[in-house]
Amino acid sequence: MAASDHISEPVQMEAHASRKRRTTDISDTLQNGSGQVISEADALIHSPDPLHPANHICELCKNFYTFGWVTGTGGGVSIRDDKHIFIAPSGVQKELMRPTDMFVMEYETKKYLRRPAVLKPSACTPLFLAAFTKRDAGCCIHTHSQWAVLVTLICEAGLQDHPDGSGKDVFAISEIEQIKGISRGGHGNSSTEILEGGRKAGNLGYYDTLKIPIIENTAREEDLTDTLEKAIEEWPEATAVLVRRHGVYVWGKDVAQAKTQCESLDYLFQLAVEMHKMGLNWVK
Numbered sequence: 425m426a427a428s429d430h431i432s433e434p435v436q437m438e439a440h441a442s443r444k445r446r447t448t449d450i451s452d453t454l455q456n457g458s459g460q461v462i463s464e465a466d467a468l469i470h471s472p473d474p475l476h477p478a479n480h481i482c483e484l485c486k487n488f489y490t491f492g493w494v495t496g497t498g499g500g501v502s503i504r505d506d507k508h509i510f511i512a513p514s515g516v517q518k519e520l521m522r523p524t525d526m527f528v529m530e531y532e533t534k535k536y537l538r539r540p541a542v543l544k545p546s547a548c549t550p551l552f553l554a555a556f557t558k559r560d561a562g563c564c565i566h567t568h569s570q571w572a573v574l575v576t577l578i579c580e581a582g583l584q585d586h587p588d589g590s591g592k593d594v595f596a597i598s599e600i601e602q603i604k605g606i607s608r609g610g611h612g613n614s615s616t617e618i619l620e621g622g623r624k625a626g627n628l629g630y631y632d633t634l635k636i637p638i639i640e641n642t643a644r645e646e647d648l649t650d651t652l653e654k655a656i657e658e659w660p661e662a663t664a665v666l667v668r669r670h671g672v673y674v675w676g677k678d679v680a681q682a683k684t685q686c687e688s689l690d691y692l693f694q695l696a697v698e699m700h701k702m703g704l705n706w707v708k
């Protein structure tokens with residue numbers, strides 16, 4: 425069933441905006457365009473706009489499922505707008521998700537404004553929050569891509585050690601065109617200028633070496649928070665963190681940038697695995 429099948433008529437947003445939001449009281453009600461009464465919490469996830477975060481996350485997850493990024497309920501996506509964070513729940517079939525499954529948190533207070541009663545919040549939540557608070561990201565994507573897992577295994581085995589890399593804890597690759605899809609400075613806000621050849625001035629160039637830190641996996645996803653936050657601080661240029669034997673977290677200033685970077689990185693991870701099988705070095 426398409427995510428749009430679940431989108432109700434527009435709610436009266438003027439009325440919504442004029443009311444002072446209360447963080448935990450979801451008994452407040454509003455009327456949607458059909459005169460149907462819905463709670464203030466539900467108004468946060470009802471919109472006819474396909475780019476509204478609640479709708480957009482469902483669409484992204486449906487697409488990412490076909491890439492093998494979020495199969496078996498793994499992985500996830502979170503989007504931050506001005507005041508809210510929208511998060512896909514834990515343990516749901518990501519390709520079948522609906523806007524009504526969405527958790528919504530107030531960014532300033534980190535309190536949930538909307539919690540679906542029958543679902544659990546994502547264990548990725550503190551990791552998404554790290555990207556939002558430490559990098560001012562607008563979107564964070566977590567995949568369980570096999571290519572991401574495989575490059576961490578190749579690094580762990582020390583099979584691609586290179587002076588320009590840093591041993592088993594860093595994935596490094598150079599002189600591959602797709603590197604230009606990755607921003608410098610971790611969030612890409614540095615520049616929107618377009619250089620000759622079409623790449624953004626704020627993105628890596630062909631002759632730059634892309635480096636992504638690798639952190640060790642933990643038994644529980646939320647226990648990754650401390651090491652992920654440390655990696656974000658120690659690698660101010662990084663736009664992603666690989667998790668050994670697990671997957672990758674990728675962020676961007678908005679959905680478009682996070683998605684572009686996640687796709688570019690997955691392309692590079694797959695290429696790296698194939699290069700390794702052919703006995704080729706990742707860093708020239």
Ligand SMILES: [Zn+2]
Pocket residue numbers: 498499566567568645670671
């Ligand atoms: Zn995960």
